[in-house]
Amino acid sequence: MWKDRTKLLIGDAGISKLAKAKVAVVGIGGVGGYVCEMLVRAGLGNLTFVDFDLIDETNINRQTVANVETVGRLKTDVMKELLLKINPNCNLTSFNVKICNENIENIIGNGAFDVVVDAIDNVTDKVDLICFCKKENIQIVSAMGAGNRVGVPNFKVMDIYKTYNDGLAKVMRKKLRERGVEKLDVVSCDETAQKIDKKQLSVGSISYYPAMCGCVLSAYVVQSILNK
Numbered sequence: 333m334w335k336d337r338t339k340l341l342i343g344d345a346g347i348s349k350l351a352k353a354k355v356a357v358v359g360i361g362g363v364g365g366y367v368c369e370m371l372v373r374a375g376l377g378n379l380t381f382v383d384f385d386l387i388d389e390t391n392i393n394r395q396t397v398a399n400v401e402t403v404g405r406l407k408t409d410v411m412k413e414l415l416l417k418i419n420p421n422c423n424l425t426s427f428n429v430k431i432c433n434e435n436i437e438n439i440i441g442n443g444a445f446d447v448v449v450d451a452i453d454n455v456t457d458k459v460d461l462i463c464f465c466k467k468e469n470i471q472i473v474s475a476m477g478a479g480n481r482v483g484v485p486n487f488k489v490m491d492i493y494k495t496y497n498d499g500l501a502k503v504m505r506k507k508l509r510e511r512g513v514e515k516l517d518v519v520s521c522d523e524t525a526q527k528i529d530k531k532q533l534s535v536g537s538i539s540y541y542p543a544m545c546g547c548v549l550s551a552y553v554v555q556s557i558l559n560k
Contacts, residue, residue, distance in 0.1 A: 334419075335375050346558050351377035353557045356440060357449045358382045358431050358461060360411050362537060363475045364451030365396040366546025367553070372415045374554050378423045379415070380443055383407045384430035390534075394542045433460040441468060446560070447553045450474040451546070455500070459507045466513055473552050476501040476520040478545040479535035480528055485544040487521045489552050497522040519548045 333339075339347050355376055357364045360383040368381055385407050391398035397410040408426040415424060427439055431452065440448060440461070448465055450472055452458045458474065465472040474492070477500040492508065495501035498520045508516060521541075528536050 338375055342558060347375055349557050349560070350375040350554065353446045354378040354380070354444060355447050355449065355553055355557075356380040356382070356443055356445045357451060358440075359451035359453065359475075360397070360407050361385070361391070361451070361453070362394040362542030363478055363546045363549070364449065365407075365411065366543045367449050367451060367549050368411055368415060369396050369418070370547055370550035371553060372418050372422050374550065375419075376422065376557075378425075380425040380427070380439075380445070381408065381411060382427040382429065382431050382439060383411075384428060394537050394539050396543075431457055431461060433457075433464075436461055436464045440464060440470065445470060447556050448472040449549055449553060451549070455503055455507065458504065459511065462508065462516060463511050463513060466516075471556065473517045473519065473549060474504075475545055475549060476504070476518050477525065478521070478541045479537050480525040481521065481523045481541050482526065482536075482538050483523050485521055485541055486523060487519050487545050487548040489517060489519055489548065492516040492518045492520075495520040495522075497524050499525060517552070519545055519552065521545070 357367050360381050387398050387402050387405050387407055389403050397407050402410045406428055408428045412424055412426055448470055450458055450461050477498045492505055501520055
């Protein structure tokens with residue numbers, strides 16, 4: 333059985349908990365893509381993932397769905413194929429949409445999720461998703477900055493109001509405070525971001541940074557499920 337080595341660590345009860353659990357991952361790019369893959373490899377039985385984007389050649393350096401054969405395809409379609417090759421029995425639901433305030437309730441509100449993972453790039457959509465989950469008492473964990481860094485990653489789970497050296501978290505703290513959010517579990521890294529030429533429209537990235545952030549998020553989700 334492909335779950336045998338996992339069972340050595342978490343036992344039959346843990347395997348059963350993961351198989352019954354329901355998780356949503358919003359944004360399946362560099363960070364969220366690894367969250368999806370790690371959760372399914374861990375034995376998660378029910379996964380919903382949301383992304384509106386097509387795979388671009390520039391994604392190949394960091395995204396689990398991206399290679400020379402998948403460029404131009406929907407990320408959600410490729411992710412489904414990838415995950416079913418890992419566990420054909422996993423119950424997968426995908427939404428090929430850009431999550432926003434108008435559709436969050438339809439996608440997340442009706443899912444009865446154990447945990448929601450926010451791996452969105454857009455600040456406005458991140459804040460709207462977080463506030464919805466807080467209002468509905470749905471457990472959520474959010475990815476903070478993983479770009480413009482190249483040193484050894486030291487991602488940690490912490491409250492967003494204790495983060496530092498994280499530009500995205502700084503922006504998010506202000507907006508969440510304005511919306512009355514008093515606490516939020518996030519995965520953040522205090523490695524100082526490199527200064528990138530302001531003429532560049534994109535964020536610099538390297539293969540292992542988003543992957544490490546995604547792995548820490550996955551560990552958070554698995555531990556949350558096992559501890560329930």
